Amino acid sequence: MSGGATTIIISQFIFNIALLLIAARIAGDITSKYLKQPAVLGELIAGVIIGPYALGSFLNSPLILNFGEVAFEQVAQAIPGAHATVVHFTLIDVISMLAVIILLFYAGVETDVKKFIKYGPSAGLVAIGGVVFSFAFGYFLTQWMYPQGGQVAALFMGAVLTATSVGITVRVLMDIGKLDTPEGVTILGAAVIDDVIGIIILALVLSIAAGGGEGGIELAGLVKLGATAFIFWFAIVAIGIKFGGLISKYVLGMFDDLYAKAIIALLIGFIIAYVSTFVELHPVIGAYAAGLMFSATADKEVITKHLHGIYAFLVPLFFVSMGMQVDLFQLKDLPMVYGTLLVLLSFVSKIFGCAIFALPAGFNTRGAVRVGLGMMPRGEVGLIVAGMGLLEGAIDQPMYVAAVMVSLLSTLATPPLLKPFFEKGGSGLKSET
C-alpha cells in the first residue's frame, strides 16, 4: 500500500533523483568515452538539458526535473517570544550538499599531506600569483563592463576566477602521466593552497554580501574573520596530522568492517563540516580538512576504496544540480563582450599570474607556462563559488551563466593545451636548462 501523500511525494523525489543521475551517467560517459573530456562536463550539460529551464519546464511538476522547494520553519530558540522564520530551500539542495561534502572529503583523503607540506613554499608562490591576477582581472573587468551588478557582484566574479579545481588538474596530469614531474607536484601543491586561499576569499566576499550592506566594511572584522577561519582550518588539519594515527587506531579501530571504518571517517567529516560553519567556513571546506585529517593515516586506502561506491553514486548529483541552475535563455541578457572577455581573462590570469611567480621558484619559461596551464581549470570549485553567489543573491542569472562558461571553458581547454606543452621540450627546471 502506497500510504498517503508523503509516500507519493518522496517517491516522486526519488524518481527525480534517478532521472538526474541516469542522465548524468549517460552524458558523463559520452563526454569521457567519445569526446575524451572530463565526465563532469557531461554531467553539467545533462543538468542544463533536463533542468527546469529546458526539459523540466514542459513537465509542469514541482518535483520531477524541477527543484521541489520546501519550507522549513525555524524557531529562534534564544528569543522567548516564539519568534519563527521560514526558510525555503529545495530538496535537491539537501542531497546536493551531501554530495559536495562527500566530494571534498574524498579529495582531502586523496591529498598527499607530506607533499602538501614539502612543496608548500614554492607552490605557495604560484598559488598567490594566480590568485592575485585572477581576482584583480575578474573584479576590475566586472566593475568596468558590468557595473549594474554592484560591488559585491564584482568581488564574486573575482572569487570565481580565483578558483582552481584540484580534481580536474590532478586527473589531467595523471592521464598524460606527468603527475610526478616537478611541474606536476608544484601544480598539485599550488592547487591545494589555492583552494585554501580561495576559501578565505570566498569567506570574505560572502561576509561582505551578507553583512556589508551598511555602508562600510570593517577591516578589523574581516581580518579577524579570515584569521579565525584560517586558524580553525589549519588547527583541524594540524590535529589530523598530529593525532590522525590515534583517531585511526582508537576511533576507526573500533570497527572491524572496512566499510564501517570508511563510513565512520566520512561521518566525522560531516560533523567537522557542520562545526566549520560556527567559524563562518563553508561546510565543504571543513569536509576537506577532515579528509586531510585521514589522508596521513594508515586508513587512507581503506577509506578511499570503501567510499568509492558512495562517491560514484552521489557526487554526480552535485554537478547535475549545478547544471540545472543554468538558464541558457539568460545568455541573451549577458553582454557578449563582457562574457567573452571574462572567459579570455580567466585563461590569461592563471597562465600569466602563476607563470611569473613560478619563475623565481626555480622554473624556466617552459616549466612556468606548464604550471600556469595546469592551474587554469576552475571546474567544480568555480561552480561552487558561482552557485553560492547565486544562492546568496549576490550575482544575477546572466553573471551566473558567465561564471559557468568560465568554469566550463577553462576546464575544457586545459587537456588539449596541457598535453602538447608537457610533451614538447625537455625539463621545466631552470637548473636543468
Added chain:
Amino acid sequence: MSGGATTIIISQFIFNIALLLIAARIAGDITSKYLKQPAVLGELIAGVIIGPYALGSFLNSPLILNFGEVAFEQVAQAIPGAHATVVHFTLIDVISMLAVIILLFYAGVETDVKKFIKYGPSAGLVAIGGVVFSFAFGYFLTQWMYPQGGQVAALFMGAVLTATSVGITVRVLMDIGKLDTPEGVTILGAAVIDDVIGIIILALVLSIAAGGGEGGIELAGLVKLGATAFIFWFAIVAIGIKFGGLISKYVLGMFDDLYAKAIIALLIGFIIAYVSTFVELHPVIGAYAAGLMFSATADKEVITKHLHGIYAFLVPLFFVSMGMQVDLFQLKDLPMVYGTLLVLLSFVSKIFGCAIFALPAGFNTRGAVRVGLGMMPRGEVGLIVAGMGLLEGAIDQPMYVAAVMVSLLSTLATPPLLKPFFEKGGSGLKSET
C-alpha cells in the same frame, strides 16, 4: 562564508544524519559483537534513545536529534483553479525512504528468482494465513474489549494487525546469511502478497470509515484495485526474468565501469519503485521487484558487490528513524489489559496464522515457525495504517497508542527471536526431516 540560512539548515541536517548513523553504527556493533544480536536491533534502540522523545527532547532544536518537518506545496495540476495542498513531512523521511528502497532492491538482487517462483504458492498460503488470523484477532479483540470505539475502529485495528513490514526481517536474514533459504524466499513472497492484500483491506476500511455505511462499498472496485496491483507487480518480475539478460546486455552493458553498472541498476529500481505507486503499491514492493529483475542476470554479483558501500552507508538510517518514532511516554495512556492483549495477539496471530498455513506448503514445524516469526514485524506499515485511522477519526488516541505499541514491539521482538530460530536446528522443509 557559511553564509545563508539554507546552508546552515542543510549542514544541521547533515550533522544530524552523522549523529544518527554514528549512534546506529556503535549500537549495531555492540548488539552484534557483544550481545550476539542482529545489528538492526541496536539501530532501532539507538533511534529510541537519541530520538525526539528522549535525548532529542532536551536539545530544543527542530533538526538535531529531531525530525525537521518541512512543508511542501503541491499544486493539483489537473484542476484549472490552481488548487494547492500543503503536505508536511520530515527531512529524515526522505533519506529513510531512500534507505528502505535500497534495502529492498538489494534484497531483490540477492534473491534466487527460481527459488522465489518455486515457493510462490507457499508464500501465497502463508500470506493468507497471516492476514486472516491477524485481521480476525484485531477486529474481535477490539469489538470485545474496546467496544466504545465502534465497528469502524475495530476494522482499523484489524488492518493494523494485518500489516507486514518486511524490512526488519530482510535485514536480519541478510545479516545472518539466510535470505536465500526456502523460509527466506517464502517470507519475502508472502510480504509482497501481503502488501497487495493490505491495499484492499485499507481501501475497504477507509471506504467504510468515509462512507459510514456498509452499503457503499463496491466489491468490483476493490477486486480491480487488488488485481491491478498484483498483475503489475508480476508483470515487472516477468519482464525482468524474460528480458533481464537484454537489460543487462544493452542497458548496463553501455557502461564499462562496474560501479556505474550497479548504480544504473539501482536507479532503475528507483524508477520502478515510483511507478509502483501508480497502482497503489508501496514503493519498497516495487523496488523489490526491480531487484528480482536483476537477480537472474549475469550482473547479479557486480550489482551487490558495488552497491555494498551505499547500502552500508544509508540503510541503517531507516532503522534509526523507525526507532526515533518511539515515544515510550505514550505507554501511560495505553489501556493496560486491552493494550497488552493486542500486542500479544499481534505476535500470536502472525506466528500462528502464517505457521499453520506454512505446514501444508511443505514446511516442518521448525520451518513454519521461522516463517511465522519473519512475518511478525508491523513496522512503519502498521504505523501508516494507524496514522490514517487517527487522521480519519476512526480510532481514538488510546487505540492509536495501542497500535503504535503493536508496531514497535512486534518490530523490536523480531530480531532476537528470528536469529536463534534460524541458527538452531537444520532444515525447515518437511521433505528434509
